[in-house]
Amino acid sequence: MKISIIGTGYVGLVTGACLAEKGHEVICVDMNPERVAALNSAKSPIYEEGLDALLAKNVGKRLRATADLAAAVLATDATFIAVGTPFDGKTIDLTAVLGATREIGEALRKKPGYHLVVVKSTVVPGTTDTHVLPALERASGKKAGVDFGVGMNPEFLSEGEAVHDFMFPDRIVIGGIDARSSQVLSEVYLPYGPEVPRLTTNTRTAEMIKYASNSLLAALISFSNELANLGAALGGIDTTEVMRGVHLSQYFRGRNEEGLPPITSFLKAGCGFGGSCLPKDVSALVAHGHKVAVEMPLLKATLEINKVQPRNTVDLIKKHHKNLRGVKVAVLGLAFKPETSDVRESPAFPIMQQLLEEGAIVTAVDPVAVHEAKKAFPDSRVRYTDALASSVAEADAVIVVTPWKQFDQVPELIRQRATPPLFVDGRRAFDKSSVSRYEGIGL
Ligand code: NAD
Secondary structure, three states: OOEEEEEEOOOOOOOOHHHHHOOOEEEEEEHHHHHHHHHOOOOOOOOOOOOOHHHHHOOOHHHHHEOOHHHHHHHEEEEEOOOOEEEEOEEEEEHHHHHHHHHHHHHHEEEEEEEEEOOOOOOOHHHHHHHHHHHHHHHHHOOOOOOOEEEEOOEEEEEEEEHHHHHOOOOOHHHEOOHHHHHHHHHOOHHHHOOEEEEEEEEHHHHHHHHHHHHHHHHHHHHHHHHHHHHHHHOOHOOOOOOOHOOOOHHHHHOOOOOOHHHHHOOOOOOOOOOOOOOHHHHHHHHHHHOOOOHHHHHHHHHHHHHHHHHHHHOOHHHHHHHOOEEEEEEEEOOOOOOOOOOOOOOOOHHHHHHHHHOOEEEOOOOHHHHHHHHHHHOOOOOOOOHHHHHHOOOOOOEHHHHHHHHHHHHHHHOOOOOOEEEEOOOOOOOOOOOOOOEOOOO
């Protein structure tokens, strides 16, 4: 494929050199003429291991550089935007992205045939479809999704290992505004073969994946530092050993049934955690830190977020039933997780509490934990039962709080109803197309 890449910084240049090495014909574009001249004589303006060798091999054959953006767009099938997006203290600065976008759009005005424009820069969710796409339409006078495609393809390379990361990526995320955009973008990555995991999605989700990945890594570093600070204050604790003890957990080792490290099950959004350990232990550590004057903002925030998730779950019903008075809600799952009768700190209780306060008629269903739940939440307004089918048959809305295996049949029970109830998946455990009226946390 013929590809142009705008911006020859770490991301643009490495992308250009690697895609040329993979067999594409690549034109790198930069507004800095010295960079362009250096590249055309196969000299890398940045140091990255392996980059000089790639340039020596490909410049003058499948790779060249220019400052003429319009000519590069006209001569290629797809254009990647890989310019900087610095954070100015309030917002990400889109000046370079929108400047490049406008120039690409103006070039597209003169270009017959389909062209794909791909945002590779890291941009906050919504940038590609609400800023880049309209700017392209304005500048080109053409229609996105008809005359040209728009994609978002986040980059995960890390400086110092950039060439290796691009040649052997751990994943390829393809975001597209439509099927054709995604299809053309995935053709760029055909030389990578099926062994590299790919995820095809919309542009906003693709944008979010990049931020989610970096935010998780940052949160983990701050988590370790928060614990290190407490350990140092308490004395006699070596945080390196603490973390080694944490890594030895089975959650960090091996693979689950889906072939993923087991820790990934904790990276699932839902109505919140409960049980006899997580809420109590996190609260106890925060309190212990307070005693020795070490505040633990990350763990405090962890508890705060957990407190609002039940409310966010009920809000999914309120999207459809503004007034909950008289609305029949079946709450499925009272145990804090499947395969236990333990209901301690189950998010089912704050969910039921709010539903009752707002006048809903609550049926609480669990295959084994009804007895325990009645003791923990003895409210005569709640009808407790283990009868799943009849509860689903009578409900206006069904919320899954605990993903018991027995609840796998719920979509089928819902499909049997003439007027299907709203289905709120509080654990994102169900296929969102399995019922007609689906709501899920984080959807
Ligand atoms: P950079 O600042 O090193 O390079 C940007 C280049 O774009 C510069 O050479 C500049 O001259 C050029 N440029 C700007 N506007 C232009 C225009 N209108 N026409 C032509 N050239 C133009 O940036 P970078 O580190 O490569 O990062 C690019 C993007 O990728 C950012 O959004 C960044 O967040 C993201 N990213 C960076 C890394 C990394 O490790 N550096 C990793 C993943 C993602």
